[in-house]
Every structure is written in structure tokens, then in C-alpha cells.
Amino acid sequence: MSKSGTILYLDGVSVAFDGFKAINNLSLVLDQGEMRAIIGPNGAGKTTMMDIITGKTRPNSGQVFFNGDVDLTKHDEADIATMGIGRKFQKPTVFESHTVEDNLVLALAGERSILSALFARRSSGESVRIDEILQTVRLTHRRDDLAADLSHGQKQWLEIGMLLAQDPKLLLVDEPVAGMTDAETEETARLLKDIARDHSVIVVEHDMHFVRELGVKVTCLHEGSVLSEGSLDHVSADPRVVEVYLGR
Incomplete structure (x- = not known):
């Protein structure tokens, strides 16, 4: 496997x-600008992979590279x-x-204190970005409303917005549609597809209808390694996936 052109490169990663063994000889490659859905039963290693x-978690063995040649195993959470x-x-x-707007201002601010972020004059660039x-x-339409007054789904969108304010190259999104209405779920699929035009995205999700809406390559994890990978139809038809996950 080549690391060039990849945003994320995991090869032979294990952690116990x-x-x-929560992660067992896991290999996964995400191309620059790709969105990938990660599925699998509870305990499959999805959260540990993101850690x-x-x-947050250092592997016992294997390679983890970001953006081509940055070795993530040599950096801590704050660095990453x-x-x-x-x-x-x-x-x-x-x-x-x-x-809602102030939440984004605080996310844009980075290292600045809350007070200076909220009361400093905003540059035109920051205003355009917001x-x-x-x-x-x-x-x-909700920019002046308190975040407390948003629906559950809108709070999820605001938090995704706060991530975008930090201008990440790669977004890791964990079960974004849990607890959402059907309409919010469909809108979230559109929202993530919009974001994926300019970012690489990994979405961990249990909702297969939502994964189908995303229309992206799917990786199914089981017992810490890749069980099946490909289109949702391909993965859903894999007898091993049906046995350990979809058949339950």
C-alpha cells in the first residue's frame, strides 16, 4: 500500500x-477528499480506531500516517x-x-480566551467564514438563538459547524444521526455530502438507511479488523457481515 495521496493510512495496527485485542492487525486507507462509512457491531473496534x-490511544504495533507522511503515533492529542x-x-x-453564532466564534478563536473572542472586533474574513x-x-436562521433552544439534530449540526470552524482536513463523526428525526437524518446526509466536497470524512454509523443515503464506500469492522469493504450492497451481501452484524 502506498501512502501518497492518502489522508489516512493505517497498516497492521493492533492495540490490546x-x-x-480491541484492534487486531487493522489496515485501512482513506484517500484525500474521500468520505467513508464505518459500520460494525458493538465492540468491533470503531471507537478505539478513532481513539x-x-x-488518545497509542497502538502496540502498526503504522498510522496522516496526510501522507505525518506519523500520528509520535504525537499527542493536542498536537493532532x-x-x-x-x-x-x-x-x-x-x-x-x-x-449559535457565538458558539462558532468561540470555535474559530482557538487559543484566545472566551472573553476576548466574544468581545473582540471580528475581521471581515471571520464574519464571512461564520x-x-x-x-x-x-x-x-437560528444564528441569534441560544444553542439550548435548538433541537437535538440542530445541536449536532452546530457541533459539526464548530469543528468546521477549526478548519480540519479530516473529520471523524461518530453516530451523527442517533436520536434524530427522519427529516433531520436525511438533511444530515446532505450536509455531510456538502462538507465532503472540501474535506475528508469518516462517519461511524449504525443506521443503514443513513449509510445508504451517504452513498459512499463502506468498511465493516469486526473484532478489531476489517471484515468486509466496498459498496453498501457489496458489504450487506457478504455472508460474514450478515452473520456477525446485519443478521442480529
Whole structure:
């Protein structure tokens, strides 16, 4: 496997906790600008894989490269976040007592303090960027509302917007449509496809209808390694996937 042209390159990665192999000889390659859906039963290693990519967990063996030649195993979480890997956890974490717009301002601010970020004069570039993000995450009409007043789905979109404000090259999105209405789920698929025009994206998801809406290559994990990979139809028809995951 070649690392050139890849945004993420995992080869032979393993990690064990108390003798249990959470990730077992995992190899996965994500091309620049690609969106990939990761599926698999609980305990398949999906979260641990994301922990490894973001530096939260260090693998016992194997290679993990970002953006061609950056060895992620030699960097900590803070370093990796500034390199351009953004992660959205399953439960949305937004500043509920601030407006939607202020949430984005705080995310844009990076190292600045909350007070200086909220009260400093905004550059025209920052204002344009905030407008663009609001449009992307379908929240332009809610910009002056408190984040607390958003629906669950809109909070998820706001958090994705806060990630975009940090200008990541790669977004890791964990079960974005859990708890969403059908309409929000369909809109989230469109939203992520919009983002994938300019970013590389990994989406971990259980909702197969949503994965089909994304229309991207699917990787099914089981017991810490790749069980099957390809289109959703290809993976869904794989008897091993049916046995360990879809047949349940």
C-alpha cells in the first residue's frame, strides 16, 4: 500500500487492553477528499480506531500516517488536533447559554480566551467564514438563538459547524444521526455530502438507511479488523457481515 495521496493510512495496527485485542492487525486507507462509512457491531473496534487516529490511544504495533507522511503515533492529542483532525463525539457538546453564532466564534478563536473572542472586533474574513459555516450546517436562521433552544439534530449540526470552524482536513463523526428525526437524518446526509466536497470524512454509523443515503464506500469492522469493504450492497451481501452484524 502506498501512502501518497492518502489522508489516512493505517497498516497492521493492533492495540490490546488487559490482553484483549480491541484492534487486531487493522489496515485501512482513506484517500484525500474521500468520505467513508464505518459500520460494525458493538465492540468491533470503531471507537478505539478513532481513539488511535486522534492520539488518545497509542497502538502496540502498526503504522498510522496522516496526510501522507505525518506519523500520528509520535504525537499527542493536542498536537493532532492542531494538525487538522477534528472529532465529533456521539453526544453533542455545545455552549448552551451562548447563541449559535457565538458558539462558532468561540470555535474559530482557538487559543484566545472566551472573553476576548466574544468581545473582540471580528475581521471581515471571520464574519464571512461564520456566514459560510452557518449556511453549510443549515443554521443561518437560528444564528441569534441560544444553542439550548435548538433541537437535538440542530445541536449536532452546530457541533459539526464548530469543528468546521477549526478548519480540519479530516473529520471523524461518530453516530451523527442517533436520536434524530427522519427529516433531520436525511438533511444530515446532505450536509455531510456538502462538507465532503472540501474535506475528508469518516462517519461511524449504525443506521443503514443513513449509510445508504451517504452513498459512499463502506468498511465493516469486526473484532478489531476489517471484515468486509466496498459498496453498501457489496458489504450487506457478504455472508460474514450478515452473520456477525446485519443478521442480529
